[in-house]
Structure formats: structure tokens, C-alpha cells
Amino acid sequence: MRKAKKIKGLLIDLDGTVYRGKSPIKGAKAFIEKLITSQTPFLFLTNNSMRSHQEVQAFLEKEHHILVDPERVYSSVDALVYALKDAYHQVNHQQAAYIIGSEILKKSVSDLGFELRTNIDQQIDLVVVGLNQSVFYDQLAQAAIAVQRGADFYLTNPDIQFPDERGFVPGAGSLGRMISEVSRTRPMVCGKPEKLIMSGALAKLGLQVDEVAMLGDNLTTDILAANRMDMPAILIETGVHHKEDLEHFSGRPDYIVKDYEELGKLWQEISDFT
């Protein structure tokens, strides 16, 4: 087990960690309230590129009575903006983007100064793919062609699937993989388990990598992302993965807690706050 410095801040996954859909997870609300009263720096880290900060905030409040500032949310769209700012420095208005994804994704890229185009007859400098649940074949085709013609290619998050009431349905990663296969080009991927979202969130917190722990329920996204950063990782067994899954998946948590009661005890040991 890692001998970490005292932890000053937390990155916290949402679904499976703070709630399960509309079902609460026992102790999560109280733990978050404790972080707020002790002024512990923390962000909710989500791969979801569909919801704005305000929508996540409203969901937490309405469904789970958890009251947080919308700025506590850091999504794969924020990571994309962080990456694009770095890659483009200054966007001149000649630069154009072709986007498959949500309104908040489009707005975020447009706010950086990119001109959004809905067809590729004119020059496209950047293709961004996120989840769009009413995507048309022609959009996938245009994105693939723009990438073949040399546009930079970014994918919000690599999730191949996510659950709905009927079973698993395609995620942004499925759309991205399709375009990647056709254009034979790998996208720059923003969400967990890639480092980009972790670096962006750390920059927003203003803390160093060894001062922050990642708390999550998924070995292949949350825990693996922390491992890649060499950041302390806490697996909480309230969601998809449990201790037994360690032999099947590559993420290696530094700590494993069963629930928020155990997390509370661990937090007293490893954190700067009590």
C-alpha cells in the first residue's frame, strides 16, 4: 500500500459512487456534506458529455437532496475544453469544427471560438465525437471523411456501452470506434481512464497529483485513470466492481472500502482534515 502524503482533495465519481441512478447510496450525502463543511477541495468527475454542470447539480439536488455548487462538476466536456485550449492556444475564426454530440458539447467548442459546421463541404479542422442518441448515418460518414481529410479527431469518452432500462446501449466510445476504424485514425480521448480528464481536474483544483485521491466504483475507468497518473485510488464497493473483480481487471486501488462507513474511517487516517 502506498505511503501517501496526507490527502488534501478528492476526485469523486458519480454513478455507482454517489448514487445508483435514482437510488441513493447510504452515507454518500453525509460524506459530501462533511467535505463541504471541512472545506475539502473536491470535484465530481464524470465521463457523461450530455449534461451541463447545472443539469448535474439539479439532478443531485432533486433526486438525492445533495446540494453542491455546479462548479463542482468536471466532465469529459471540460477535459475536452482543457485539451483544445492547450492544442490550439488561440482559435482564429477561420477554424471550423464538425461535432457529433450534445448541445452542451457544441456550445463548449463554439465558446472556444470554433465555427461549427453541419456539413464538410468546407474545410473542417476539428472533429469531435460525443454521445448523440439521435445520430444519423450521414453524420457518422461526414465525421469519418473529415478525419480522413486530416481534421484533428477528439472523442469525449471511451465508454462503449451504458445501461438503460432494456439492457446495454452504445456509448460515445462506440461511435468513436466506428469513425476511428473507418478513417484508420485514433482519436484523442478525453474521459476516464485517460489522463487528460485527471490532469484537467487537478489543474482546476490547483493541487498536485499526490495530494488528491480518486474515489470510484469502477476499476477500468476511475481506478485505472488514477493508476495512470500515479494518484492514490480508493475503490468503493457500492457500484460495479468489488474486491473479487481485481483478478479480472487491470485497475489497482490503493484502498478498498465496502461502504461510506469504512470510507469515513479511512478518510480520517489519510486526509488532512478530520
Ligand SMILES: [Mg+2]
Ligand atoms: Mg461509477
